[in-house]
Amino acid sequence: MKTIKTCVTALISALLVFSPVAYADKWSDQFPHIKATGDIPGDCSYESMSKKNYKGKTLKINTHAVPVMGEPTALHAEQFAKLTGAKVDVTHTPAGDLYAKAMVPFQAGQAPYDIVFGFSNFINDWRRYLEPVPKKYVEMKQMKDVTPSHIGVASWDGVMYQFPVDGDRHYLKYRKDVIDNPEYQKQYKEATGKELKVPTTWKEYGEMAAYFNGWDWDGDGEKEYGSAEVMKKDDLMYAAFYSRSAAYSKNPKTPGGFFFDLETMKPLINNPGFVEALTDWVAATKYVPPGGINFGLGDEIGSFGGGQTLFSFSWDDAFVAAMQPDSPINNKVGAAQLPGAMKVWNRKTNSWDEGFNQAPFFVWGWAVGVAKKSKEKEMAFDYLCFFANEANHQADIGIGRFGVNPFRNDDFKVDVWTQIGWDKDIAQSYVDTLAQMEQSKNRVFPLRVPGTFEFNAALATAAAKALAGQLSPQAALDEAAKQWEDILNRVGKDNVRKAYAVGVAMEDNKQ
Amino acid sequence: MNFKHKFVFLFPGLFVLIGILIFPIIFTIRLSLSGWNSYTPEMNFIGITNYIRLFTDDPRFWESFFRLSFLSVTTVILQYVIGFALAMMVWREIKFKRFFRVIFLVPMMTTPVIMTVIWRTFFHESLGPVNDLLGGLGVKPILWLSDPVIAKFTVIIVEVWQWTPFMFLLLLAGLLSLPKEPFLAAAIDGASPFRKFVYVTFPLMAPISIGAIIIRLIEASKIMDTVFVLTSGGPGTATETSSFYIYIKGLREFQMGYAATLSFTYLVIMIISLTIIAKVLTKLMIKE
Numbered sequence: 187m188k189t190i191k192t193c194v195t196a197l198i199s200a201l202l203v204f205s206p207v208a209y210a211d212k213w214s215d216q217f218p219h220i221k222a223t224g225d226i227p228g229d230c231s232y233e234s235m236s237k238k239n240y241k242g243k244t245l246k247i248n249t250h251a252v253p254v255m256g257e258p259t260a261l262h263a264e265q266f267a268k269l270t271g272a273k274v275d276v277t278h279t280p281a282g283d284l285y286a287k288a289m290v291p292f293q294a295g296q297a298p299y300d301i302v303f304g305f306s307n308f309i310n311d312w313r314r315y316l317e318p319v320p321k322k323y324v325e326m327k328q329m330k331d332v333t334p335s336h337i338g339v340a341s342w343d344g345v346m347y348q349f350p351v352d353g354d355r356h357y358l359k360y361r362k363d364v365i366d367n368p369e370y371q372k373q374y375k376e377a378t379g380k381e382l383k384v385p386t387t388w389k390e391y392g393e394m395a396a397y398f399n400g401w402d403w404d405g406d407g408e409k410e411y412g413s414a415e416v417m418k419k420d421d422l423m424y425a426a427f428y429s430r431s432a433a434y435s436k437n438p439k440t441p442g443g444f445f446f447d448l449e450t451m452k453p454l455i456n457n458p459g460f461v462e463a464l465t466d467w468v469a470a471t472k473y474v475p476p477g478g479i480n481f482g483l484g485d486e487i488g489s490f491g492g493g494q495t496l497f498s499f500s501w502d503d504a505f506v507a508a509m510q511p512d513s514p515i516n517n518k519v520g521a522a523q524l525p526g527a528m529k530v531w532n533r534k535t536n537s538w539d540e541g542f543n544q545a546p547f548f549v550w551g552w553a554v555g556v557a558k559k560s561k562e563k564e565m566a567f568d569y570l571c572f573f574a575n576e577a578n579h580q581a582d583i584g585i586g587r588f589g590v591n592p593f594r595n596d597d598f599k600v601d602v603w604t605q606i607g608w609d610k611d612i613a614q615s616y617v618d619t620l621a622q623m624e625q626s627k628n629r630v631f632p633l634r635v636p637g638t639f640e641f642n643a644a645l646a647t648a649a650a651k652a653l654a655g656q657l658s659p660q661a662a663l664d665e666a667a668k669q670w671e672d673i674l675n676r677v678g679k680d681n682v683r684k685a686y687a688v689g690v691a692m693e694d695n696k697q
Numbered sequence: 698m699n700f701k702h703k704f705v706f707l708f709p710g711l712f713v714l715i716g717i718l719i720f721p722i723i724f725t726i727r728l729s730l731s732g733w734n735s736y737t738p739e740m741n742f743i744g745i746t747n748y749i750r751l752f753t754d755d756p757r758f759w760e761s762f763f764r765l766s767f768l769s770v771t772t773v774i775l776q777y778v779i780g781f782a783l784a785m786m787v788w789r790e791i792k793f794k795r796f797f798r799v800i801f802l803v804p805m806m807t808t809p810v811i812m813t814v815i816w817r818t819f820f821h822e823s824l825g826p827v828n829d830l831l832g833g834l835g836v837k838p839i840l841w842l843s844d845p846v847i848a849k850f851t852v853i854i855v856e857v858w859q860w861t862p863f864m865f866l867l868l869l870a871g872l873l874s875l876p877k878e879p880f881l882a883a884a885i886d887g888a889s890p891f892r893k894f895v896y897v898t899f900p901l902m903a904p905i906s907i908g909a910i911i912i913r914l915i916e917a918s919k920i921m922d923t924v925f926v927l928t929s930g931g932p933g934t935a936t937e938t939s940s941f942y943i944y945i946k947g948l949r950e951f952q953m954g955y956a957a958t959l960s961f962t963y964l965v966i967m968i969i970s971l972t973i974i975a976k977v978l979t980k981l982m983i984k985e
Contacts (some may be wrong), residue, residue, distance in 0.1 A: 286948040293738035311735045311951075411823075419931045420949065452943075477822025479843040479932050494823070516723045636736035652877060654845050654933030672754070677736055 213577075217265055220577040222584075229326045230571035232269060240565050241271035247569075248287055249303040251256030252276045254503065255352070255552050257584050259303065262573045269572075272565060273633055282420065285639065288312065288557075297559035300566040306339045306553040307632045309347055310685050312590075316555035317563055319346040323571055328579075328594075333624055335548055336593040338692050341629070349570040353593020354551025356429040357619050358391075358504045359490060360384060362520040362612070364403060365394075373449035386542070388433060388466050388525045391497060392473070398496045399473040406493070406514075412473030412499040414481060414489035414504075418495065421482035424642040427649045428630065429499060429547045430467055431528035436545035438628045440534050440628070441694040445633050445641075447533065448690050451679045453670040455645060456663035458538070459531030464652055464659035471653055479653055491515070491586070499524060505616070507586030508612075509608055517609045521619040534650035546623035552589060552631040581614045592620055631692050637677045637683040644669035705912045716900035722929050722964075735951040739917035747958035757934065758942055758959060762966070765938040768849065769917035772856040777910055780864030785898075798869070813926040816855045817842070820927075845935035848928050852936050860916070864909055871905030872898075903982040911975050919965055926958065939963050 188208035206521070213225035213232040225232040245266075249259035256278045263274040274615045277299070279287050288302040292315035304312065318570060323329060324346055332340075332350045340348040364370055365384055367636040374382035374397060385391040395412025403410050416426040435457065442448045445455065471479050475494055478485075483500065490498035491507035493515045498504055508519045526544030573576070582590035583597060584606040592598065623629070635639055648666035651657040657665065674682055717754040732743045751758060804812070819827050820841035828838040841851045850856050879901065883893045924930055930937035930945075943963065947956030 282949060283808075286951060289735060364950055419933070420929050420931055420945070474840045475823040476828065477824075477840065477843050480822075480928065482929075489823075630931060637734070638954065639735065643945065643950050651933040654843075654931065654935060656845065656933040656935070676734075681736065 187236035199276055201649060216268075218378045219261060219265070219581050223577050223580050226580075228575055230328065230477065230568065230575040231577065232265075232575075233451065234567065235266065235269040235572050238270045238568060240568075243562060243565055244273040244275060245301070245562055245565050245569055246275045246277070246299045247301040247303070248277045248279055248284070248299040249301075249554075250284060250552070250589075251280050253587040255303060258573070258578075258585075258588045258590055262578060265578075266569050266572050269280075270565075270568075273568070281422075285311075286555055287382050288315075292557070294592050295559070296658070297557040299557060300560040300562050301554060301556055301569065303552060303554045304340045305550045305632050306348060307550040307638050308553065308581075309342055310341075310634050310636055310638065312555060313342050313345075313347045315523075316347045317558045317560070319349055319556075320567060323349070323567055326571070328571070328574065328576060331594040331596055333593060333595060335624055335629070335692075336551075339551070340553065342634075343688060348553040349555065349567070349574065350593055351554055351570065351574045352552035352589065353591050353597075354549055355499050355620070356499055356501065356524055356547045356549050357423065357503065358385070358522045358524055359508070360520050360522065361404075361493075361496050361515065361518060363515075363518040364398065364496055365520070370403070384520065384522045385497075386544075387527055388430060388463070389528070391525045392466060392469055395470070395473040396494075396499055402495075404493065408494075410493070411475040411478070411495045413470060414484050414486045414495040415470060415474060415498065416481060416486050416500055417467075417471070417474070417479050417650075417653055418485075419646050420643070423649065424646040425547075425549045427463065427467065428632075429524055429549065431455075431460045431463035432545035432547050432630045433448050433525065433530065434462045435531055436628055436693075437530045437532050437539060437543065437568055439539065440532055441468075441690075442452075443686070444630050444693060446682070446686060448683065448687060451674060451683050451686075453599040453667040453674075454533060455670065456660070456667040457531050457533060460663055461659050462527075462531075464649060464663060467649070468652055468655075468659060487586070493518075501551075501589075502591040503586050505586075505587055506584070506591075509612070510586055511607055516607075517612060520612060521616045523619055523622055543628070544626075545628045545630050546626050546670055547630045548623070548632070550589065550634075551593075626676065627695050629693055633686075634689055635682045637682070638671050640677075641670055643671065703951075714866075722961075725957045727960050728954055729850075729961050731954040731957075733953040733957075734955075736867060741932055743954070747955050748962070750955065751958055751962060757937075758939070759943040760934065762939045764849075764936070765918060765920065765940075768852060768856070768920060768936075768938065769914060770862070771912055772853050773913045773917050775853070775857045776861045776864040776913060777906070779861045780909075781868050781902075783865045784868040784872055785894075788869060801865050802862045804859050805866070809922050810926055812859060813855060813923050816851075816858075817927050820851055838921045841871075842928055843932050845932055848932060848936050848982075852927060855927060856917065856920065859923070860913065862915060863916075867905065867909040867912070868902065871902050871909075875901050887896070904946055907975065907978045907982060910978060911971060912976065915967075918971075 214221045217232065227233065247259060247263060250256045260276045263276050266272060267274045284304045285308055288299065288304060290312065291298050333353065336350050336353045340346050340350045365382060371382040371509060374380065378393065378397065380393065382394065385394055398410065399412035400409055416423050435454065443454065446453055475489060481489065486498060486500055487504040487507055489495055490504045491513060505519060505521055507513060508515050510516065523546060525546060526542055528542055529538040529540050529545035532539045554570060556563055558564055580602065582588050583592055596602065598617045598618055600610060600613045603616060604610055645666045648662040652659045652662035727740065729747055730742055730744060731740045733740060783801050787794050819825050822828055822838055822840055822843060827841065831839065840847055842848050854939050879897045880893065883897050919940050920938050921944065924936055924938055924941045928936045943956050943959045946952045946959060
């Protein structure tokens with residue numbers, strides 16, 4: 187009898203201990219996307235969703251074009267439909283039209299889509315039309331793991347309007363096989379008298395990129411180039427410019443605004459810090475691949491990810507794409523924080539502060555919300571919660587083209603990346619880079635004010651004119667600053683100041 | 698007899714006219730007098746503020762308009778010359794006439810956006826085949842899309858390729874409908890092919906030519922998809938046209954009121970300038 191009892195107890199214990207694995211097997215058989223982890227228990231796991239019944243209901247989603255964010259949206263929609271019985275209609279829209287496609291019906295008081303995808307800097311314009319994320323989701327275990335920076339990005343004045351599905355920041359990507367190559371280090375030293383190492387300033391970045399520009403340094407029979415950057419107007423290039431400007435203009439000694447002086451609301455984008463950054467950027471047109479001045483994000487991902495350049499800086503996608511098993515430069519890349527500068531502009535003293543300065547840019551990322559006028563809010567939030575559940579998230583972040591990037595504390599563990607085939611030291615450099623950015627006290631957050639699009643478009647147009655040689659950096663940024671003044675007058679300085687103060691509080695570490 | 702009831706039959710057409718033509722124009726005018734944008738989503742009344750902004754503080758619109766004028770006039774002239782030459786070629790009795798007539802129409806039958814994507818791939822400076830081919834001939838890579846001057850000509854190349862067949866089609870139809878007698882008379886008089894073209898074919902084709910040119914000018918002045926896909930108006934603002942600029946203001950920056958102002962102003966300018974162009978062409982090409 188005692189033996190039977192022991193056996194039964196052991197069996198029950200084993201079932202309890204291994205039950206998640208049992209679920210994992212069950213669900214990963216049906217949904218191979220999560221085969222690496224299986225289902226991971228949670229409020230929005232596959233198991234939990236399978237208990238919901240949305241039969242007869244339709245969920246309408248507007249998302250980005252395939253593959254970036256569009257592909258995971260469609261994939262998780264299909265999975266959600268199978269699990270809950272719901273019908274899910276997914277519409278794919280080019281990035282440039284996401285804002286208007288949601289905004290037009292929002293302003294007309296309609297809700298053709300229950301869920302709208304966009305970018306996190308839409309939040310100020312969209313929040314009045316979005317349903318705040320309900321408390322039960324905010325308090326879920328999976329949400330508790332989201333980093334404070336990304337909770338901040340998804341929220342406005344403490345209210346979460348966007349459901350975190352992606353975490354974005356700009357950082358430096360480089361060819362490790364070149365930078366760490368002793369032969370090239372020697373050659374570079376002989377030619378320039380300087381060390382070949384991961385660049386810590388934009389000047390070093392430029393010097394190395396110029397040296398490794400226009401010759402076949404990886405022996406593949408093709409010419410390689412210095413840097414791939416997003417320089418195409420209206421294709422997120424303003425974000426690239428802010429990344430280059432942060433080191434010269436985000437001075438920890440002068441809190442109270444990076445884009446504007448919060449006190450006076452004077453645009454700062456034509457101060458010597460920004461001008462220095464734009465001057466560097468104009469010089470960069472000489473070490474990008476032919477046609478690099480027209481590179482959008484897709485070109486940048488393809489160029490660096492395809493092994494065409496030594497450096498790149500932007501979102502994670504190019505790095506993750508480069509690290510995929512089918513990439514020609516798999517495990518040959520490294521990540522580091524954005525380069526800094528040996529001086530930073532001090533707007534209080536109107537002079538340069540000498541010394542090293544670096545400022546990470548938490549550029550906006552993909553964001554998604556539920557329309558306030560939606561009739562299927564509960565189902566919509568369940569879908570989003572399912573989209574970002576642990577199993578889906580872990581699978582998604584390993585696929586470069588998905589555009590889903592780390593935003594949870596667990597993502598900063600080396601094991602997550604070594605499990606998908608990354609070399610340990612590369613995975614370490616990657617998670618260290620991301621973690622250092624989270625810990626930085628000199629961060630820049632995206633501009634999230636009324637009229638964000640107008641401000642960014644004016645800046646992008648001016649920067650594009652400088653890159654194309656139509657205007658000098660100073661003249662271009664003066665033109666942009668003048669336009670920013672006009673926009674401020676149209677929108678109302680106080681409206682912009684009120685909204686901008688929210689971002690400044692985050693930058694000044696007051697939130 | 699009372700014929701008042703006959704006006705009832707006019708109402709359906711009138712309603713359609715009001716619905717699809719008059720109402721959108723009136724709505725655009727009203728919208729242009731409002732400050733509708735992303736942060737003020739309402740049809741408020743701000744008078745002529747938007748028009749003052751356009752005429753005193755928006756050089757980018759006027760630059761884009763003059764750029765558009767250059768692009769549309771250049772492309773239409775080229776399309777006319779090439780289209781006329783091709784039409785003349787297959788108007789004659791040549792071998793494989795039917796085959797050529799179909800082949801020349803192929804570009805027009807393709808989808809402009811798709812073809813522009815293909816052209817963009819061709820002209821891609823580092824990955825495209827055009828520079829590869831030129832490189833094989835020892836020519837340095839040409840900055841097809843990233844040099845402010847060359848990019849304009851790249852747009853012209855794509856537009857000419859896409860729309861010359863339309864000009865060809867209209868002109869060929871015109872040639873086929875010309876009376877035979879003037880040509881017989883010219884042949885009897887022993888006129889050379891050049892003199893026949895200058896004194897018979899060209900004058901007879903003038904009315905059709907003017908129609909074709911005006912139709913193409915109207916279409917070319919709306920150029921948007923080619924610019925959008927090929928260059929996004931860049932580098933800088935080097936290839937930005939009026940319609941692309943209006944799109945940016947309206948649907949990218951969501952300045953709906955101001956975009957309506959631009960649209961309405963653009964419409965007025967186009968009506969006036971196309972009327973003048975038609976008059977000038979008529980005077981130049983049709984001799985009484």
